[in-house]
Amino acid sequence: MILVISYPGEEHTDDVVARLERRGLDVLRIDLADFPGRTGLSCTWNSSEGTQVKISTPDGTFDLQDVRAAWWRRVRHPTVDPAITDPNAAAFVLSETNEAVDGMLDSLDCPWMNPRAADNAAHHKPLQWTVARQVGLAVPDTLVTTDPDHARRFIQRSSGCQTVFKAFIAIADAWRETRLVEASDLDHLESVRLAPVIFQDYVPGVDLRIIHVGEKFYTAELDARSTSYPVDMRMVIGEANVRSVTLPESVEERLLALQKRLGLVYGAIDMRRTETGEYVFLEVNPAGQWLFVESLTGLPISQAVADQLESMANGMNCSPYSKVTASAIGGSH
Known part of the structure; x- marks a missing residue:
C-alpha cells in the first residue's frame, strides 16, 4: 500500500494518485485535518498482538503496517472539535493529536517522499543557502x-x-x-x-524551474525578461517564453548533492541563468508545483512522480537517502 498525505483538491496529488490507481496499486490518501474527528487512530504495542498501527476513516479501517511507501505532499493541521470552546482545552487537544499522529507516522518503516523531518527542515531558506554554498552552487x-x-x-x-x-x-x-x-x-x-x-x-537573467524526482531533473526555462514583471516570474507565467532545456551536468551534480544533503527525494528548484551563462541558486520548495511546467513543456513529471512512488513501494530504485532525517542534514558530504 502507498500512503499519500495531502488535502482534497490538491491537483498535483489528484493527478498522481489517479495514475497509481489506474495501475491497480493500492493507495490510501488521508488528510491530517480529518484527525481526530473524521479519522481516528488506534496504535498498540503488546506481547500477544505485537505492534499495530491502525486508522479508521469513512472508507474503512487500515493497518499502516502495510504501507510500503509514503508521500508527504501538502498537508493541513488536525482539527479541534468546535464543541471545545475553552482555548486551553483546544490547545491541549491539538497538542495531543499532533503528538499521536506525528509519532504514528514517524514509526512507519518505509521510504518517504519526502521524509517528514527533512521536508520540514528543508523549507527553511537559511539552511538551503548554507548547504547550496557548501556543495558549490552560486548563491546571490x-x-x-x-x-x-x-x-x-x-x-x-x-x-x-x-x-x-x-x-x-x-x-x-x-x-x-x-x-x-x-x-x-x-x-x-x-x-x-x-x-x-x-x-x-537582484540577479537579471532567465528563470529556471527545475523539478527533481529521485535521481532525475526536469527543467523548464521561463524567459520573463521582456514581460511586465521580470522580477518574479510567478506573476507573469502567461507572458513568459517557456521551453524545456537540459542543465549542464556539473549543475545537476551540484543540485543532486544539495538534495541529498537536505534529504529530499522531490523538490521544485528555482535558479537564474545570467547573460554570462552562470547558474545562480535561489531556493528549493520541497512541495513545489510542477503541473504548470508540465502543461507548458510536455515534460512527463507527473509520470515520474508516480513511477518514483511505485519503485519505492516495490523496494526498487529507492534513493539511498529516502529515510534521511533532519539530524543527518548537517553530516559530512
Whole structure:
C-alpha cells in the first residue's frame, strides 16, 4: 500500500494518485485535518498482538503496517472539535493529536517522499543557502535581518547592484511577490524590526524551474525578461517564453548533492541563468508545483512522480537517502 498525505483538491496529488490507481496499486490518501474527528487512530504495542498501527476513516479501517511507501505532499493541521470552546482545552487537544499522529507516522518503516523531518527542515531558506554554498552552487549575496541599519547598508553598498526583498514562504492568506527595493522603501526600513526580512542581490537573467524526482531533473526555462514583471516570474507565467532545456551536468551534480544533503527525494528548484551563462541558486520548495511546467513543456513529471512512488513501494530504485532525517542534514558530504 502507498500512503499519500495531502488535502482534497490538491491537483498535483489528484493527478498522481489517479495514475497509481489506474495501475491497480493500492493507495490510501488521508488528510491530517480529518484527525481526530473524521479519522481516528488506534496504535498498540503488546506481547500477544505485537505492534499495530491502525486508522479508521469513512472508507474503512487500515493497518499502516502495510504501507510500503509514503508521500508527504501538502498537508493541513488536525482539527479541534468546535464543541471545545475553552482555548486551553483546544490547545491541549491539538497538542495531543499532533503528538499521536506525528509519532504514528514517524514509526512507519518505509521510504518517504519526502521524509517528514527533512521536508520540514528543508523549507527553511537559511539552511538551503548554507548547504547550496557548501556543495558549490552560486548563491546571490543575501541578508536576513531585523536591523534597519544593516538593511540600509546592504541596499546601498553598491550603486550598480539592485536589491530585492522577499518572503520566507508563500502563505495563501498573506502572499507576497518578490519586489525590487525602490527609493521610497528606504523610508520604511524601520519596519524590519517587526519581522525578519530577506534582502538579496537582484540577479537579471532567465528563470529556471527545475523539478527533481529521485535521481532525475526536469527543467523548464521561463524567459520573463521582456514581460511586465521580470522580477518574479510567478506573476507573469502567461507572458513568459517557456521551453524545456537540459542543465549542464556539473549543475545537476551540484543540485543532486544539495538534495541529498537536505534529504529530499522531490523538490521544485528555482535558479537564474545570467547573460554570462552562470547558474545562480535561489531556493528549493520541497512541495513545489510542477503541473504548470508540465502543461507548458510536455515534460512527463507527473509520470515520474508516480513511477518514483511505485519503485519505492516495490523496494526498487529507492534513493539511498529516502529515510534521511533532519539530524543527518548537517553530516559530512
